[in-house]
Amino acid sequence: MSSLPSTMKAVLCDKTGGPEVLRYTEDQPVPKVGESEVLVKNKFGGINYIDTYYRTGLYPAPSWPLTLGQEGVGTVAAVGGSDVHGLKENDEVVYLKQGSYAEYTSVPADRVVKIPSGVSDDTVLGGFLMGMTALTLVKEAYEVKKGDTILVHAAAGGVGLLLGQILKDLGATAIGTASTKEKCDMAKEHGYAHMINYKDIPDWVPEVKKIAPEGVTCVYDSVGKTTWEGSLEAVKRKGSVIYFGNASGPVPPMNIALLSKKNTKIMRATLMQYVVTRDELEYYSNLLFDYLRDGKLKVNIHKIYDLKDVQQAHKDLEGRLTSGKLLIKTT
Ligand SMILES: NC(=O)c1ccc[n+]([C@@H]2O[C@H](COP(=O)([O-])OP(=O)(O)OC[C@H]3O[C@@H](n4cnc5c(N)ncnc54)[C@H](OP(=O)(O)O)[C@@H]3O)[C@@H](O)[C@H]2O)c1
Structure with missing residues (x-):
């Protein structure tokens, strides 16, 4: 094993709150590598909206203090035992595991995959959690078919820009929403055939109906509180509404009788329940x-x-000032 430092740089959260509860430290102990784990020296950590849910307390923290970050990319610095999916020191890897706002993260080996040749590490991480989310949405939550018309909220966000490209590749017509002209223009460059500025036009459902008079086949809604009802209105008879996030707050408890109006299917999807097994993670990665x-x-x-x-x-992400992926340089 190459020599490891005893302490590292990390960002910790000691309690729930605003971005100010994120505390930078340079003397966090380097995690020990457990059996069937690998210790990754992170190059980049990925920022995802879910990190803000843990910070605010919308999602309960597994323990305190909490190191945020659901994914990272870097080099294997140590391996724990032999049951590590063939991983060895110096392998370049990408992984899903909470705790990547840090120089080192100890990760169960079955959550770690080697970076393929021909793709840069920032691109791999930029597309990892978000891209696999987009792929599980179109393959399993609602299986997109050629010719479908699909509505995606926050189309210029991290997941949104990836989803637009995948929908176009599958032969669907993607309609997106976003809050500024710049975001709408960017989403159009990433696969969306139509964009609606839902800040300028808060009553955006009629705009969707101008494009898809009977309604859309499916809505992928990660905005939640401010869009969930409109999403049910915008979908066509026998269509699907897939909720998968809470950027504006969670979807409130709803009366399922609402769904009988058009035989609407709804679900609440999460990537982590689609990549539970090693086979599933390998398939989507x-x-x-x-x-x-x-x-x-x-x-x-x-x-x-x-x-x-x-x-x-975190301020930029929650302030709706970003388009695409935010990374942290951890070295
Ligand atoms: N279920 C899963 O497994 C899974 C996995 C990954 C991501 N997600 C969810 O997918 C969504 C997108 O994640 P992301 O990391 O790519 O973030 P993001 O889309 O880059 O950022 C969130 C976007 O939501 C929009 N938004 C609308 N109302 C908002 C409000 N009141 N406050 C803040 N933002 C608001 C903003 O776009 P506009 O300014 O254009 O409105 C903002 O840029 C999040 O809800 C996230 O939780 C879910």
């Missing part, structure tokens, strides 16, 4: 790598922040 290698999926990195500046990254 390989599918994503194929998309990235073929150039069918472009990752828009909004900005790479220093670990010290994570508070600002």
